[in-house]
Amino acid sequence: MDINYNADSIIVGAGPAGISAALEIARAGKRVVLIERSPHPGAKNMYGGSVYTHALKEILKEDFDLIKYERIITSHTWSFLNEKGSFEMTYNNNDSTASYAVKRFNLEKQLIEIAKKRGVYYIPNTLVKELLVQNGTVYGVKTELEEYYAPVTILADGVNSLLARKINLRSDFKPQDMILSVKEAIKLDKKTIEERFNLKEDCSNGVNKQYFGTNFGYLKCIKNLFMMTFLYTFKDTLMLGVGANLGDLTKNKININFVIDEVKKHPDIAPLIKGGETIEYSAHLIPEGGFKKMPKLVTNGAIIVGDAAGFINSVHFEGTNFALMSGKYAGETAVSALDSGTYTEQVLSAYVKKLENSFILKDLYSYRNIIERLHSRSNSLSVYYPNKIAELFEIITDANCISKASQIRKYMFDFLKERGLREVVKDMFAFSKCGADVFFGK
Amino acid sequence: MQNDKENSKSIQNKLSTVKYNCDDSTHLIVSQEKCAKCKDKTCTYICPAGVYSVDENTGEIVVQYENCLECGACRIACPKHAIDWNYPHAGCGVIFKNN
Numbered sequence: 001m002d003i004n005y006n007a008d009s010i011i012v013g014a015g016p017a018g019i020s021a022a023l024e025i026a027r028a029g030k031r032v033v034l035i036e037r038s039p040h041p042g043a044k045n046m047y048g049g050s051v052y053t054h055a056l057k058e059i060l061k062e063d064f065d066l067i068k069y070e071r072i073i074t075s076h077t078w079s080f081l082n083e084k085g086s087f088e089m090t091y092n093n094n095d096s097t098a099s100y101a102v103k104r105f106n107l108e109k110q111l112i113e114i115a116k117k118r119g120v121y122y123i124p125n126t127l128v129k130e131l132l133v134q135n136g137t138v139y140g141v142k143t144e145l146e147e148y149y150a151p152v153t154i155l156a157d158g159v160n161s162l163l164a165r166k167i168n169l170r171s172d173f174k175p176q177d178m179i180l181s182v183k184e185a186i187k188l189d190k191k192t193i194e195e196r197f198n199l200k201e202d203c204s205n206g207v208n209k210q211y212f213g214t215n216f217g218y219l220k221c222i223k224n225l226f227m228m229t230f231l232y233t234f235k236d237t238l239m240l241g242v243g244a245n246l247g248d249l250t251k252n253k254i255n256i257n258f259v260i261d262e263v264k265k266h267p268d269i270a271p272l273i274k275g276g277e278t279i280e281y282s283a284h285l286i287p288e289g290g291f292k293k294m295p296k297l298v299t300n301g302a303i304i305v306g307d308a309a310g311f312i313n314s315v316h317f318e319g320t321n322f323a324l325m326s327g328k329y330a331g332e333t334a335v336s337a338l339d340s341g342t343y344t345e346q347v348l349s350a351y352v353k354k355l356e357n358s359f360i361l362k363d364l365y366s367y368r369n370i371i372e373r374l375h376s377r378s379n380s381l382s383v384y385y386p387n388k389i390a391e392l393f394e395i396i397t398d399a400n401c402i403s404k405a406s407q408i409r410k411y412m413f414d415f416l417k418e419r420g421l422r423e424v425v426k427d428m429f430a431f432s433k434c435g436a437d438v439f440f441g442k
Numbered sequence: 443m444q445n446d447k448e449n450s451k452s453i454q455n456k457l458s459t460v461k462y463n464c465d466d467s468t469h470l471i472v473s474q475e476k477c478a479k480c481k482d483k484t485c486t487y488i489c490p491a492g493v494y495s496v497d498e499n500t501g502e503i504v505v506q507y508e509n510c511l512e513c514g515a516c517r518i519a520c521p522k523h524a525i526d527w528n529y530p531h532a533g534c535g536v537i538f539k540n541n
């Protein structure tokens with residue numbers, strides 16, 4: 001193609017995936033343009049959240065120490081909610097530095113500063129409307145005002161990935177392929193947060209809680225709602241959010257704001273946020289389709305990374321690590337292609353090889369059926385078992401002057417009778433298959 | 443169960459915490475023709491920002507695009523693919539500062 005390129009590479013979208021790709025290419029001394037539609041970095045983006053530092057260190061190298069966080073997340077709780085309370089499990093590791101609670105507005109801002117210092121040409125406030133394609137090869141982008149030309153374009157435009165769809169790299173999503181999430185940033189006094197969550201003043205520890213179960217409040221009237229609640233402690237803010245399958249919300253005609261309002265009333269959650277003031281409300285999608293809904297990852301002259309490619313482990317709320325690392329692999333691939341002077345799909349496929357050899361495609365592959373399996377048993381997970389577990393613990397802790405053996409025998413008998421052997425076997429099958437998938441990774 | 447009036451009040455309260463750079467034209471265009479034939483009116487209950495409502499007089503869908511949080515849910519949930527969904531113009535739309 002006879003084109004006057006004005007850059008070596010164009011990156012669309014300055015989230016973690018795009019910034020990481022841009023950094024990698026700039027470090028190799030190439031001219032890279034990073035285009036973002038938002039006026040402020042990170043201001044269109046939303047997560048739980050915390051960013052994973054193993055990936056961040058790989059990307060930033062010596063610049064990693066510049067990153068400022070609000071708290072280090074050292075404690076993880078998985079909690080099963082029922083009407084009266086919950087059953088929960090906590091893992092504390094006070095030495096962990098694996099994830100930082102940072103607001104996206106600050107995370108992307110800091111990453112962009114570093115990227116600019118390393119030679120990335122950052123263009124904010126600019127919306128890419130279309131990809132420029134000739135003879136099946138992407139050769140640049142068209143924004144609202146002008147065109148940019150480069151031999152390699154990297155699509156890091158996030159979950160809605162309108163651009164990939166326009167050039168037919170992906171088919172459109174169905175509601176059941178997405179989780180719709182809303183979040184409230186709840187302002188509370190720093191000291192109150194530290195007292196409530198048993199945290200240190202120096203912000204060297206912090207809490208992430210994940211809640212399952214819908215058998216409380218009005219949520220218990222909703223059939224088959226596959227959802228999760230999350231809570232993160234920041235410095236003087238709590239992040240409380242819910243995510244629910246968009247297909248389930250649509251079928252049940254439920255608005256996601258109603259779900260978070262019910263969650264806020266739960267007796268375990270209400271006291272944690274008491275006295276707090278919501279200072280921001282936000283919404284975002286999470287791609288849930290995973291491996292099975294992956295787009296075509298490369299074409300002549302273009303590569304897809306991060307959420308745009310559906311790289312996320314929605315069971316564990318891991319996304320920034322997938323975004324950062326896929327961006328890095330795309331950047332490396334672009335650099336080799338630029339050095340060789342060929343940008344065909346075949347050459348860029350080196351990116352797919354890198355993904356296959358990394359945790360990204362390995363995890364996506366081993367988790368490919370898990371969400372579907374859990375979803376198919378969502379009533380067991382969200383309603384039935386949280387309740388049954390609560391009943392069991394009531395027997396253990398109630399000291400009600402009835403022999404434990406007789407109560408537990410009755411409990412088991414009732415369990416098999418109510419649930420029916422068939423359902424129990426189906427549950428066991430689904431849950432053990434999930435375990436086996438992760439264990440064997442195949 | 444879900445009380446639509448209360449829920450929409452709750453949404454309005456929460457939207458007052460959100461900062462926007464308001465665009466001067468809509469980025470969400472619905473095909474009123476398709477909407478007229480749509481029984482469920484999914485957009486009116488799925489949107490976390492309550493952007494869509496039915497005009498009591500004309501029966502048409504009203505789109506308060508200024509409140510959009512740019513999540514993309516309506517586009518995917520609409521059973522008739524009737525929403526021409528775009529991002530607002532560069533620099534416009536929602537600005538999350540505490541996310």
Ligand SMILES: Cc1cc2nc3c(=O)[nH]c(=O)nc-3n(C[C@H](O)[C@H](O)[C@H](O)COP(=O)(O)OP(=O)(O)OC[C@H]3O[C@@H](n4cnc5c(N)ncnc54)[C@H](O)[C@@H]3O)c2cc1C
Pocket residue numbers: 012013014015016017018035036037038042044045046047048049050051052126127128129156157158159181182183241243284285286305306307308311312317318319320321323
């Ligand atoms: C509720 C929720 C909770 C989460 N919690 C966590 C968590 O705790 N930890 C974690 O690691 N991950 C979490 N994730 C996932 C994580 O946020 C994402 O995986 C990650 O942000 C993806 O990065 P990205 O760069 O691919 O996309 P994004 O961060 O979405 O960035 C895309 C960028 O592209 C820009 N853009 C889009 N289109 C255009 C265009 N046409 N022109 C110019 N710019 C454009 C956007 O404005 C945006 O800045 C969560 C996600 C959600 C929704």
Ligand code: SF4
Pocket residue numbers: 472473476477478480481482483484485486494503519520521522523524525
């Ligand atoms: S759901 Fe789609 S077709 Fe139905 S009213 Fe809304 S926009 Fe129109």
Ligand code: SF4
Pocket residue numbers: 283470488489490491492493509510511512513514515516517
């Ligand atoms: S993109 Fe999200 S917030 Fe905006 S109108 Fe659609 S559903 Fe509502």
